[in-house]
Amino acid sequence: MQRLLEIYQHREMLINLVAKELRARYKGSFFGFMWTFFNPLFMLIIYTVVFSYFMRIQVENYSMFLFVALLPWNFFQTSMTMGVSSIVTNSNLVKKIYFPREVLPLSVVLSNLVNYVLSLAVLLPALLFFKIELSFNILWFPLVLFFQFLFVYGIVLIVSALNVYFRDLEHITGIVMMAWFFLTPVLYPLKMVPAKVSGLIYLNPMTPFVELYRNIFFYGKQPGLIDLKIVLLVGFLFFFVGEIVFARLQRDFAEEI
């Protein structure tokens, strides 16, 4: 609790870091903004071609089915790959000035969160273009996003702190994220997974998030209550465990870095 208060007291620093991050990414122009979508759009096109035309997956409107899940996945993946090194790359600050160290991973997660929210400006028109009806269930978005933020922040806290002690975690994270992507029902619908293992897929905390986003954006359905309960639990669990682990490990950062 004490630590959260301190992070709040350093909000100005947080805002500055997030702004710096976004400015560097967008280079202050519309094209800079579009450029950040180049990667997800490129993936969207490739996967659509491969799964929809080559492999003929039986999903209507596959590209949008995919897009709705790819964006939150991207929020998670980019936060992880950028966040894991956030403490180590700022070793200069960490060694010489006091501030709550959470600010560094948090600024990475927040800038990716902003990015995700801004990407709705591309997603919503695309959905309309493909004649997918938007419903009031979209109003659930902020809540689901909040829980996803807690989850992503918690796990980024843990990997960024461990990376100080194990420097190859950066590379390991890249590999793990690739496997994680295929084990999350982003490219395929959950019901395609054999019943025997679909329970296992639910051990993956990203699964209920993807299901929820799909419900509210793509199917225009109410979010599943069980999914909501799971993400609430997952969000707070990762958040608290992340904070506790980080608070313990950060004490030695200045020496080990």
Place this chain on the structure above:
Amino acid sequence: MEKAIEIAGLWKKFRLYRDKAVTLKERLLFFKSRHRWEDFWALQDISLVIEKGLTVGLIGRNGSGKSTLLKLMSRILYPNRGTVTVNGRISSLLELGAGIHPDFTGRENIYLNASIFQMGRREVEQKMQDIIDFAELADFIDSPVRNYSTGMFMRLGFAVATSVDPEILLVDEVLAVGDTAFQKKCLDRMTEFKKRGKTIIIVSHSLEQVEKMCDTAVWLNQGRIQSMGEAGKVIGEYRKSLG
């Protein structure tokens, strides 16, 4: 008297690695053999109380643990045993230019650096002119810090850190650098701090400076407190030990 800082039974050790395994791969493959170190106690059994409004000098030979003690006070490092209790906002100048980003302009750096010390945007805007004047950077404030000379760089760092208006200021040997005019300016600013009742802790190699500025002094010797008390007395003892 109110206490600004209280340190009780503090011990701090560093690991001097002979062989350091920094990857998971090494840790798993070579388990223990590649990860060896010796413990080095940089500070031993330190207890002291610093009262509010005092200016305290930390003196001692190189490697006696002065910088380490300042880092423990500012919570960059944590003790292995004992406690550090601090009452009030700390601003530290442990190294000039810490947190200054070479690719940003002077102005951008002032915003970023000040925010690390918890200054709000509005507060910075109010003090901006003051900071620029103190750092004598009027003509260069909007060019990247990369192009600054060392002197300009240091002036910027000092100007920001002291504009924070902390209750406790920690300064580590930064006054040893810079030309005489700048040193005088820094000293003047610290004197002004002192007049306003702030607590200051200075590490300095210049015993004259400590004598002039400080009320009390602490002499560290190989990680232990050799002597502390009234500044003139402690400095006298220290001088004698140097021969």
